[in-house]
Amino acid sequence: MNDRSTPFAELAAVAADVAATRSKLAKRDRLAGYLRGLPSTDLGTAVAFFAGRPLRDATAKLGMGWVQQGAALSAAAGVDAEALRAAYLRHSDLGDAAADLLTGRSSGGLSVADVGEAFERMASAAANDKRVALLRGLFARSSAEEARFLGRISSRETRIGLREGLLEEAVATAFDAPLEDVRRAHMLTGDLGEAASLARDGRLQRAALHVGRPVRFMLATPAADAAEVMRRVGDEAWIEDKYDGIRAQLHVSRGGQPRLFSRDLNDVTRSFPEVVAAAAGLSDSVPLVIDGELVPWRAGSVGDFASLQSRLGRVRPSAKLLAEVPVVLVAFDLLHASGRDVLDAPLRERRAALEALHLPDRSGGGILLSRLATATSAAEVDRGFDDARERHNEGLMVKDPGSSYQPGRRGLGWLKLKKALATLDCVVVGVEWGHGKRHGLLSDYTFAIRESDAADSRLLTIGKAYTGLTDAEIAGMTERFASITLQDFGRYRTVVPEVVVEIAFDRIMRSTRHRSGFAMRFPRIVRVRDDKTPEEIDTLPTVEALFAAQASGRILLATGAAGQTERIALDG
Ligand code: AMP
Numbered sequence: 001m002n003d004r005s006t007p008f009a010e011l012a013a014v015a016a017d018v019a020a021t022r023s024k025l026a027k028r029d030r031l032a033g034y035l036r037g038l039p040s041t042d043l044g045t046a047v048a049f050f051a052g053r054p055l056r057d058a059t060a061k062l063g064m065g066w067v068q069q070g071a072a073l074s075a076a077a078g079v080d081a082e083a084l085r086a087a088y089l090r091h092s093d094l095g096d097a098a099a100d101l102l103t104g105r106s107s108g109g110l111s112v113a114d115v116g117e118a119f120e121r122m123a124s125a126a127a128n129d130k131r132v133a134l135l136r137g138l139f140a141r142s143s144a145e146e147a148r149f150l151g152r153i154s155s156r157e158t159r160i161g162l163r164e165g166l167l168e169e170a171v172a173t174a175f176d177a178p179l180e181d182v183r184r185a186h187m188l189t190g191d192l193g194e195a196a197s198l199a200r201d202g203r204l205q206r207a208a209l210h211v212g213r214p215v216r217f218m219l220a221t222p223a224a225d226a227a228e229v230m231r232r233v234g235d236e237a238w239i240e241d242k243y244d245g246i247r248a249q250l251h252v253s254r255g256g257q258p259r260l261f262s263r264d265l266n267d268v269t270r271s272f273p274e275v276v277a278a279a280a281g282l283s284d285s286v287p288l289v290i291d292g293e294l295v296p297w298r299a300g301s302v303g304d305f306a307s308l309q310s311r312l313g314r315v316r317p318s319a320k321l322l323a324e325v326p327v328v329l330v331a332f333d334l335l336h337a338s339g340r341d342v343l344d345a346p347l348r349e350r351r352a353a354l355e356a357l358h359l360p361d362r363s364g365g366g367i368l369l370s371r372l373a374t375a376t377s378a379a380e381v382d383r384g385f386d387d388a389r390e391r392h393n394e395g396l397m398v399k400d401p402g403s404s405y406q407p408g409r410r411g412l413g414w415l416k417l418k419k420a421l422a423t424l425d426c427v428v429v430g431v432e433w434g435h436g437k438r439h440g441l442l443s444d445y446t447f448a449i450r451e452s453d454a455a456d457s458r459l460l461t462i463g464k465a466y467t468g469l470t471d472a473e474i475a476g477m478t479e480r481f482a483s484i485t486l487q488d489f490g491r492y493r494t495v496v497p498e499v500v501v502e503i504a505f506d507r508i509m510r511s512t513r514h515r516s517g518f519a520m521r522f523p524r525i526v527r528v529r530d531d532k533t534p535e536e537i538d539t540l541p542t543v544e545a546l547f548a549a550q551a552s553g554r555i556l557l558a559t560g561a562a563g564q565t566e567r568i569a570l571d572g
Pocket of ligand 1: 397
C-alpha cells in the first residue's frame with residue numbers, strides 16, 4: 001500500500017549513525033543527506049520521528065504509558081514481565097531494552113509510512129488493547145535497530161544526541177534554506193515537518209500560525225532578585241503579576257468554536273466552559289490567539305492554586321464544580337488578531353492590541369487582563385513583588401516591552417521572580433513506603449535534576465522528601481508509582497522517571513549524599529507538575545547558580561507559615 005514510502009530500516013540506520021557520531025556537523029550532514037533524498041510523502045513523518053514525536057500533530061497523544069509500551073514489547077519479544085523489567089533496568093531506556101530483547105531479528109519490511117500510520121491509528125484507537133496490539137505489530141516486524149528507534153519514538157525520546165536546534169539546521173542544510181527562516185516556520189506552524197516541506201518547496205516565507213493549532217509557549221528565565229532584574233532589563237521594566245494557575249492559549253477562529261490549549265499543547269477546551277463562553281463574545285477581532293493563565297476566581301480576586309486542583313483533569317466539570325470553583329483566563333499576551341500574526345511586533349504593541357480587545361470580563365468571570373505596571377528601580381521591583389504576593393499571586397514576571405514573542409524559547413525577554421527562588425522542578429526516580437499514617441502508601445520520594453539542558457543529559461539525585469500532598473492524592477500517586485516501578489527492593493523501589501514534582505526548600509547545601517553533589521535543607525513537595533515533562537526540569541547549572549547567589553548573600557531563604565517560603569532579606 002505504501003509502495004512509494006521508503007524503508008523504516010533506513011531511517012533507523014540514520015538514527016543509529018547520528019547517535020554514534022560525536023560531531024554536530026557530521027550529525028547534521030548525515031541527517032540532511034537523508035532528508036534531501038526522501039520522497040515528499042515521507043518527509044514530514046521522518047522529521048517528526050527524529051524530533052522524538054510519533055505523531056505529526058504536536059497536540060495529539062499516543063495515549064500509551066510505560067505499561068502499555070512494555071506490554072507490547074514483551075508480547076512481541078515473547079518474554080514475561082520480569083524479563084522486560086530486567087531489560088529496562090539494564091538500559092533505562094525503552095528503545096535499548098527493545099533492541100536487547102529483539103536481538104537477532106531481521107527487518108519485516110516496514111516503511112516510514114507504515115510506522116507513521118500505525119502511530120496515527122494508536123492515537124485514535126478507542127481502547128488500550130488496540131493500541132498495545134498495534135505497537136506489538138510494529139515491534140514484531142522490526143529488526144533490533146528498528147525496534148530501538150521505535151521504542152524511543154513511542155516513549156517520545158529520540159536520545160540520539162539530537163537537539164531540536166540541530167534538526168532545524170539539518171532541514172536548512174538539506175534544502176539550502178536560511179536557518180532563521182526554517183526556525184521561524186517551525187515556530188509558527190508548530191510542525192518542523194511542515195517547515196521542512198515548505199523549505200523543500202522554497203516557500204518558507206509563506207509560513208504562518210494556524211489558528212486552532214497551538215504554538216509553543218514563550219518561557220521565562222528565573223531571576224535571583226530585583227537587582228538582577230534591573231541589571232538585565234536596563235532602565236525600565238514592565239512588571240506583571242505572576243498568577244499561580246495553569247498556562248493556556250486561547251484560539252478563536254472566524255465563526256468557529258473557541259479552543260483552549262494547555263502548556264503541554266493538550267486541548268483542554270471542554271474543561272473550561274466558562275472561559276470558552278466568554279471567548280465567544282470576542283467576535284470583533286477574530287481570528288485571534290491569546291496567551292494567558294487560567295486561575296481560580298473568587299469574589300473578584302484570584303483564588304488559591306489548591307482549589308484549582310479540583311478542576312484539573314476534569315474533562316467535563318459538573319455544574320456544581322463550576323459554581324464552586326469558577327475559573328478565569330488572565331490574558332497577558334496576543335499572538336494573532338484580526339487574522340494577522342503579531343508575534344514579531346514588540347510587546348508594547350501586542351499589549352496595546354490586547355487592551356483594545358476590551359475583554360469581556362468585568363462581572364468576575366471569563367477573561368480578564370493581567371495587571372501590569374512599570375518599575376525603574378530595584379526597590380520598585382521589590383515593592384511590586386510584595387504587592388503581587390499580597391494579591392495572592394506567586395510573584396512577578398518582568399518583561400521587556402521591546403521584545404517579540406518567542407515560542408518555546410526561554411529568553412531574556414521574560415524574567416520570573418517568585419518565591420520559587422526556593423523551589424526546583426525535579427523528577428521522581430525512586431519511592432519508598434511510608435510509615436505511621438502513611439503506612440501502605442508510597443509516600444517518600446527521591447528526586448533528581450538534570451545534569452544539563454542536553455537531550456541526553458543524565459539525571460542526578462538531589463534529595464528525598466515525603467510528600468505534602470493530600471491523602472487522596474498520595475493514594476493516587478501510590479497506584480501510579482506501582483505501575484511504573486522498575487525495580488522493587490522491598491522498602492524502596494526505582495520508578496520510570498516521568499513524574500515531575502516542584503520542591504520547596506530552605507537552602508541548598510553541598511553534599512556527597514546525592515549524585516548532584518548538592519542537597520536541600522528541609523525539602524518539601526509543593527505539588528506534582530503534570531504540566532511539565534522530565535525534559536523541562538531544573539538543571540545542575542541552575543542549582544549551582546542558586547547556591548552561588550545564596551553564598552554571596554544575595555538571597556536568603558527562610559520558611560514562613562504553612563510551608564510557604566519567603567525571601568526575608570535582600571541586600572540588593
Ligand atoms: P514557571 O511555571 O514557574 O516556570 O513560571 C512561568 C509560568 O508562569 C508561565 O508559563 C505561566 O504559566 C505563568 N505566568 C503567570 N503569570 C504570568 C504572566 N503575567 N506572564 C507570563 N507568564 C505568567
